[in-house]
Amino acid sequence: MTLVAGVDSSTQSTKVVVCDAATGAVVRQAQAPHPDGTEVDPAAWWEALQAATAGGLLEGVAAVAVAGQQHGMVVLDEDRRVVRPALLWNDVRSAGAARDLTAELGAPAWADAVGSVPVASFTISKLRWYAEHEPERASRTQSVLLPHDWLTTMLLGDGSPGPDPVTDRGDASGTGYWSPTTDGYRPDLLVRAFGRELRTPTVLRPGDAAGTSPGGLLVAAGTGDNMGAALGLGLEPGDVVVSLGTSGTAFSVQESPTCDASGAVAGFADATGRFLPLVATLNAARVLTAAAGLLSTDLAGLDALALQAAPGSGGLVLLPYLDGERTPDLPHATGSLSGLTRSSMTPANLARAAVEGMLCGLADALDALVAQGAIVDRVLLIGGASRSAAVQALSPSLFGVPVVVPAPGEYVARGAARQAAWALGALPTWALAGSAELPPGDHDAGRRVREAYAAARDAAVSVARR
Secondary structure, three states: OOEEEEEEEOOOEEEEEEEEOOOOOEEEEEEEEOOOOOEEOOHHHHHHHHHHOOOOOOOOEEEEEEEEOOOOEEEEOOOOOEOOOEEOOOOHHHHHHHHHHHHHHOHHHHHHHHOOOOOOOOHHHHHHHHHHHOHHHHHOOOEEEOHHHHHHHHHHOOOOOOOOOEEEHHHHOOOOOEEOOOOEEOHHHHHHHHOOOOEOOEEEOOOOEEEEOOOOOEEEOOEEHHHHHHHHHOOOOEEEEEEEOOOEEEEEOEOOOOOOOOOOOEEEEOOOOOEEEEEEEOOOHHHHHHHHHHOOOOHHHHHHHHOOOOOOHHHOEEEOOEOEEOOOOEOOOOOEEEOOOOOOOOHHHHHHHHHHHHHHHHHHHHHHHHHOOOOEEEEEEEOHHHHOHHHHHHHHHHHOOOEEEOOOOOHHHHHHHHHHHHHHOOOOOOOOOOOEEOOOOOHHHHHHHHHHHHHHHHHHHHHHOO
């Protein structure tokens, strides 16, 4: 049996799975936590990877790949030492920089150039903020990497920077200075953001290896976390993934690039040579944990309460912008609860409003993908919050299409492992076993819930953008 490993270096933790390269069956797995916050010393990621693989987890493994959180800014000096803690995707201090960059060229020009319009999450926005607010550090910076790029080079150097950094087209497409349409960097946009040129990783072709570690482990190119999930799920046109983790995402694979000047859909590439249009929200699973805490219960208790309430939550509508929001682009927004009356103010209604609000934001994401040409035959619901009984009960009516819940698994890490197997030869076909299709929902009730949510959302957007 040939073994391959996949690493999911996410916002909150490092997860590693070791799989049979032929079938994708998980042989063993482990994880280790990351520090909390919106910036972190990249050394913490390496330490977490070492902790997760301690005790021989990688024994007998032939190849490994890293799928990392997208967009983060890792900056290195001339000697390839980290200059400052990495800014993560969910650090919104670069929101003003994103607005300035968009205004300078116009949203249509950005969408045409790189498939996406800058938002606070993107690396290019963080570079503009960095150059303006930390000029001394910026003056010492010579290279910019993504989180997965940094971990890949550390693997190649067995704990110290290895050969010249490399990346893949999927993760590169989330920087704001690489074009999925031309398969190339846009150094002019990088200079516009940072004020001068920076070294960037070489973009490998799908299936290429990055190199071999000193210990003889083949290291694949790696990719971004959403691209890893697409590989892990074996995504095909007609499938749309809705992932409910720290952030919420909805994405599909397409054969041609997308270009959305509204900025709602990011026109990413995937890890196979195709394209991965994606909509992201900042607020997903943590909406449920926050609501559970407010109601002095746990997630199971929140589920039970939510399922006691009727669709529409007695008129309560929660806009779950608890950490600001990316889609719509309201990085400094806060959440709001409308429709409060004496009769609607019950724990059950509040619990259901939290679930409905989170899911309505992702239902809006599906609409945005359809507007960009995506075909939605079914939704694959993944992420920690996909296991919620209330989420499973409500999502078919709000999404309006069949919803399938794959068996619980680390699909980002699984996708990275599949990419590692590809680096050894051909891309293997791994079956997606154990999926369950949810019962169809009441689409009329779902439509009414979405209409109430849309009215509250539009009012909040109008106020925020005055």
